[in-house]
Amino acid sequence: MQLPAAFYHRKNVCVIAKELIGKLLITCFSDQLTAGRIVETEAYNGVADKASHAYGGRYTNRTEVMYRTGGLAYVYLCYGIHHLFNVVTGTEGVPHAVLIRGIEPVYGVETMLERMKKLKLDHAVGRGPGNVSKALGISVAHSGTDLLEKEIWIADDGYRFTKDAIITTPRIGVDYAAEDALLPYRFIVKGHPQVTKHIHNKKYNPA
DNA sequence: TTGTAGATAGTCT
DNA sequence: GACTATCTACAAT
Numbered sequence: 001m002q003l004p005a006a007f008y009h010r011k012n013v014c015v016i017a018k019e020l021i022g023k024l025l026i027t028c029f030s031d032q033l034t035a036g037r038i039v040e041t042e043a044y045n046g047v048a049d050k051a052s053h054a055y056g057g058r059y060t061n062r063t064e065v066m067y068r069t070g071g072l073a074y075v076y077l078c079y080g081i082h083h084l085f086n087v088v089t090g091t092e093g094v095p096h097a098v099l100i101r102g103i104e105p106v107y108g109v110e111t112m113l114e115r116m117k118k119l120k121l122d123h124a125v126g127r128g129p130g131n132v133s134k135a136l137g138i139s140v141a142h143s144g145t146d147l148l149e150k151e152i153w154i155a156d157d158g159y160r161f162t163k164d165a166i167i168t169t170p171r172i173g174v175d176y177a178a179e180d181a182l183l184p185y186r187f188i189v190k191g192h193p194q195v196t197k198h199i200h201n202k203k204y205n206p207a
Numbered sequence: 208t209t210g211t212a213g214a215t216a217g218t219c220t
Numbered sequence: 221g222a223c224t225a226t227c228t229a230c231a232a233t
Contacts, residue, residue, distance in 0.1 A: 053218095062218065078225045080216030130226055140217090196226095209233085219223085 003154050008070030008089045008147070013096040016089050017043035018187045021166050024155045025085075025103055027136040032111045034136050036103030036126050037159065039192045043185040044097045046090070054095035065144045066095035073152050075133065075143040082130030083139050087147065087154070101129045101186075102194045103136075112136070123193040165190050 003023070010016055018041075026035040044052040053063045053076070065074045070089040074097055078084050090096035103126040105112055112135040116125055126135050133139065138152065147153050168184035188195045 058219090060219070077215095077217060079214075079227080080225095081214080082226055084225085124227090128227065209231100211229105211231085213229090214227090215225100217224100220221090 001155055001157075002148070003156060005071050005148055008087065009091060010070075011090060011094075011096075013043045013045055013089050013098060014185060016087075017041045017098045017185070018166065018168070020087070020098060020100070020154065021187050021189060022159055022161050024106060024157055024159075025100060025132075025136065025152075026107075026155055027138060027152050028150060029137050032108065032137065034108030034111050035106045035155075036112075036132070036136065037106050038100055038102070038154075039104050039189040040100070040102030040195045041187045042099040042101055043187075044086070044095075044099060045183075045185065046095045052095065052097070063095065066097050067093055068144075070096070071147050073138070073142055073145040073147060075138055075140050077140050078130065083133040084129045085133045085136075085138050099129060100132050101196055102127055102188070102192070103132050104192070104194045105135065127194045128196050161189055 020038050020041050023038050024035050025038055046052060047054055047057045049055055054066050059067065062076060065072055066088055068088060069092045072088040074086040074088050075083055084099060086097040086099045088097050105126050109121055112125055115137055116135055124131065126132055142152060145152050167188060167190050169186045169188060
């Protein structure tokens with residue numbers, strides 16, 4: 001079932017990010033339904049977060065949507081090629097967001113492959129934030145989309161990863177700030193093929 | 208299978 | 221005008 005607005009309105013963005021693991025991210029454009037199970041997320045803790053576009057209270061045309069009430073899509077362009085999909089959370093005026101970094105294709109695989117220009121399913125589909133939006137057909141034009149509508153939304157189908165399978169790690173690219181680097185703001189499914197392969201995984205993954 | 212190098216365009220100062 | 225951020229491809233083991 002579709003997640004209610006109250007899910008996104010909670011103040012603790014880390015809790016929301018963790019609970020998004022295992023949920024279904026669904027898009028429906030032009031009658032093309034595609035869905036993927038979320039296996040990797042990253043929390044962005046508003047103005048106190050250096051990695052956030054809203055760090056220090058920056059309020060620009062691009063980041064404006066993050067300050068709105070939770071339950072919206074925030075999409076921005078990275079490297080001029082990759083569209084990164086975020087879920088806006090929290091209340092009005094609080095720029096919290098959760099970046100979806102990895103999904104496992106569940107429904108509409110054919111359509112995803114078409115978008116990825118691939119012939120068959122492999123681990124690259126849905127791995128990495130750029131590929132997530134690519135597979136689901138999300139672009140910057142969808143920034144500000146209401147997740148309570150039937151275009152982009154998140155649903156809970158009752159699937160649960162085991163407690164041990166979900167682990168937290170420091171986020172990527174924040175080693176310059178010793179304190180912030182230790183913050184467990186990244187949530188991944190341990191050993192999942194769709195989770196971004198990164199040096200931090202090996203470094204912080206005992207297994 | 209793993210590591211490394213190169214590419215891109217919109218946003219902010 | 222400078223900055224930022226990730227995927228793909230290729231080469232070596």
